[in-house]
Amino acid sequence: MTGPTRRRVLGSLAAGGASLALPAMVRAGAGSARVVIVGGGFGGATAARYLKRHAPQLQVTLIEPAPRFHTCPFSNLYLAGLRSWDSLGHGFEGLRGAGIDVIHARADDVDASRRTLRLSTGQTLGWDRLVLSPGVDMRWDALPGYDEAAALLAPHAWKAGLQTQLLRRQMEAMADGGSFVMVIPDNPFRCPPGPYERAAMVAHYFKQHKPRSKILLLDAKDNFSKKGLFLQGWKALYGDMIEWVGLADDGRVTRVDAKALTVETAFGQVHKAAVLNVIPPQKAGFIAERAGVVDASGWVPVKAESFETRQVAGIYALGDATLAAPMPKSAFVANTQAKLAAATIAADLLGRAPPAAFYANTCYSLIGPGYGISVAGVYRAEDGRIIEVPGSGGVSPSDAEAAFRADEAAYGASWYAAICTDTWGA
């Protein structure tokens, strides 16, 4: 990859100068324009690396508290015992090697008019463009009985870390014949197929170690991603071990008692669990609210053609934090949004024409070893909205042979290796 050469950059500045006269660039020259990125996950790390590819002369700073990022993708395989914890971790050496300044701190506040960002270290950074990819925060006030303290007894494990390891320990400690209860929220939430892949991965573990156990899924909706394929795969590999109860059958949970490990549904049924996994409703990571870019929904509305936030010019948002339907909240999507935003920001700062907006998604899910399924979609901006390109996308065929499912399981593992290398570098 050769980025734009210095001569081309200066040339385009001279040629198109007046119209792109950004205050910071006039002040200091294009070479020192600074882009600050909050979040070193799929959206943020990808944006940082691709900004540097498009415009090596930009100063790119990434803020992420964790020295090593553990991915949610494949964390269900860790629960199953099919993947080690360490294999989910990715460091930031690759980003540093690409010339990105990585600061391990939390971003605490944004001053949009002064264009500054305050860090937990007390440091304040100035920026010409700010990119927020903070992922999700849990809504601790949305499900009665389920707050941060309750999550230590009934883990969500919906951010990869101690929560995921806690859930695995609880599964290990559970006696054979116990009941694993999962509470699943309504849309929108991080990773639409994630709960159902998790059910399969927990079943894989139980089938080997605790075959008399049951898995009960209490869902706040009647439909979910790849539903037909999941129901078929669960049955094929795990018989009746997994029971899914949708909204119409009183699946919506309205109260949690984490100490008693019980949950209550809308119509007053009480279910008792041996292991209780509560995935609560979510919202954009708190820094988005501090930046003033969220709306009443708790998520960030963005411009379909650039992922610049609708509320504040110069601030971009990516990934799970955004309102980007019909695109799902997935790592694949965060990665492609980041590439579009990086190309757009670089073009803007260098006075070039912006790229045409184009996004894609594929989510592979593993139902068991050698049994994978997928859903794909292709998206573009049209009249200020994001649309799925008509005729594109869809799920794996329902009548596929075993070899096809085995191929998709292998492709899923290959996808994980590729996207992680693409995002954090080798």
Added chain:
Amino acid sequence: MPPERGGLSTLQRSQVLPPSLVAPVLLSLAGLGLVLAGPARGAELPATTAAVLAGGCVNCHGPDGRAQGAIPGIRGLDEGYLRARLLAFRDGRDAPGSVMTRLMKGHDTHQIEALAKWFAQGGTQ
């Protein structure tokens, strides 16, 4: 879309031969410099737009199209071969049910040509 693209012979070959046969033939021809990349086409997509399109491929096919596992690498393959495969996926003539078919149905011919060129040239700008 004008049908008489450069590399027409490539397109025809892909329609008659199974992909498993097309690949080695084209690769060896390309190695001898016998397969000509098509001439520059009318409305070519700008490089930044091509880069964004290719961004949706490398998170499966590996950085710049270099394989990281079971998904095949696509970096440096012959342009005509890439174009033919992508069109065949899109038009449902190749590997039914493949995720490639579901993805390519969302790409128009200009985009497919830009992608073929991008990865043939090494997956970078």
